[in-house]
Amino acid sequence: MSAERPRSPSINDVAELANVSYQTVSRVLNNHPNVKASTRAKVQAAIDQLGYSPNSAARTLVTGRSRILGVITLDVDNVDGLPPMYGIERRARDHGYFVSTATLDRVTRASMRAAVDQLAEQRVAGMVVIVPTEAASDAMASLPPGLPLVLIEGEPGRGIATAAVDQQAGARRATEHLLELGHETVFHVRGLSDWMQTQDRISGWRGALAAAGREAPMPLAGDWTARSGYEAGLMLARIPELTAVFAGNDDMALGILLALSERGLRVPEDVSVVGFDDGTAPGYYNPPLTTVRQDFTTVGRRAIEMLLEQIAHGTRYEERFVSEPELIVRKSTAPVRAQRR
């Protein structure tokens, strides 16, 4: 029953049909200049007729370079797919590269190692790592040292190139915005504690409060989900002096919005809420959410550019791209009003 699918046509089949040597076909394939136009046409015709497509494995084998970009990323329930957000595949393809993905369900040294091995086996030309936890940056140490590498949203330093949004600046702007509206202090619901973004947003928020001479209350612990935001929101609703919340991301802000509403607190009249991320939805929360917009597109583009430069250069090197996030003011924030209860 198991039919042998015939191997696809090779460069030799094309050569035979076109009555030239395999090398000439190879030259046509690689756009070498010194091929007579008529020969080129003849070969092209044979290629089309056979439906020939070059075998990238053979090519990789002989050249030692693979035109595959490896992507290591998370595959966890709480979080959306990261690589599509950054448009990684599209950009790679524009430069003639394939993308092979390795995902992590947990971020441990062992799982990082497994992902790296998986990509190493494919002799990828370079790697993009989108694993925004501190553990990931450590694990980078185990990588083949010369291999081109860019970390998206990872810790800068250690000779590794990074492309990231300035999380601290974003969190600072969000907090300042609330302070400018006259809020005495700003409460914070943080994301998963081992994420880079969580730490950076906390310090941006702390920094803004400190600069205004306010004390930072203890952040509430969330896990990026709306559910955790909801629970934090129920907690916050018990605090009489609550007037402003900075949520670690928009999903949690959504949960907070619901919890406050259930507890009879109006946003923004009683409490102002700011989120972080901004996709297509937050502008249509009820009320539309003031949030910090991250420019994933630019980060993705620069990351790929940096990686390709390293590949062209034949070596890894440190470089740092930082994108400035933008505060998007919508209806979930307003000046404090005198008294709340």
Add this chain to the structure above:
Amino acid sequence: MSAERPRSPSINDVAELANVSYQTVSRVLNNHPNVKASTRAKVQAAIDQLGYSPNSAARTLVTGRSRILGVITLDVDNVDGLPPMYGIERRARDHGYFVSTATLDRVTRASMRAAVDQLAEQRVAGMVVIVPTEAASDAMASLPPGLPLVLIEGEPGRGIATAAVDQQAGARRATEHLLELGHETVFHVRGLSDWMQTQDRISGWRGALAAAGREAPMPLAGDWTARSGYEAGLMLARIPELTAVFAGNDDMALGILLALSERGLRVPEDVSVVGFDDGTAPGYYNPPLTTVRQDFTTVGRRAIEMLLEQIAHGTRYEERFVSEPELIVRKSTAPVRAQRR
């Protein structure tokens, strides 16, 4: 400046170090039974010492099989990354396969063709296509005919295996739910018109209305985004007899919720709203959204299983997996009340 990164160690380097032939190393690599335990250990030690990792390109070349699964999917702004949702990479890896992705920014015959060529070049062992538009199913015709293939959320038939959620059943349940609550009729905001889901959800909704002897109003046109839902919501709010809406997805439902609220209509007291998809957020909309939950996990698992069966079998064949969605009743739906205005 351009340092030549040395090639990684090959099977020969390992053989030399371990004082055996390369074939013995190969046997160790592939777990052949007839290798003396002491030899195996010696080889393994050499492998570890050199940090050797097999070259998948060489392996592919000689065996003719590639252990790469190709994924063709969309890369458009309105839509989240699809493959992570289905857990494609994780499952593939569990079975020893790599995943290479090709994305489409527009679904045209040409772009499909380009994606297919890209994967063909890598001699993928099989393909998963997650492009839920009708055009995609057509374009499948251009694929190498024997190549194992599974369509996720694609049109069944034509000898192609498919794994999908029963969209019609989901839409029917959603609509029946509203009718059971006493609503006279149910308005619908559809998604992008060329998507399979859009058509199926429309016919499920129509079917339920017809079965109840109601006439289906004309669906409003959305594009899956909250923004388009918001605009449709503003339109719906002008209709005096509006009491129930079935939104094509949750994002649009979010926009509808906001629009209705801005127009002074309460959900669910004045209008009931049902969505479709169910991720982590809709349970925390205000009010929490009644919606239809799709089991992406099972669909993804079955899709990969089907694909691997085809690969083992050495041929493509038709098979059909349908997952039954589940209505999740939350607070956005309630029985009609006598009079609205």
Add this chain to the structure above:
DNA sequence: AGAAGAGTTGTGAACGACCACAATGCTGTT
């Protein structure tokens, strides 16, 4: 006309692994 030189095409080797088969070592039986 002949030679230099550019343009064009062909040949042999190599990349790293697996497969089929051959060769060797070891065990046990008669």
Add this chain to the structure above:
DNA sequence: AACAGCATTGTGGTCGTTCACAACTCTTCT
């Protein structure tokens, strides 16, 4: 002691492509 038979290891060929170099074919100039 010799041989069958199994376990273990080694050898040559191959996959499809590129690279380095050799060889051939035209021009063009002297």
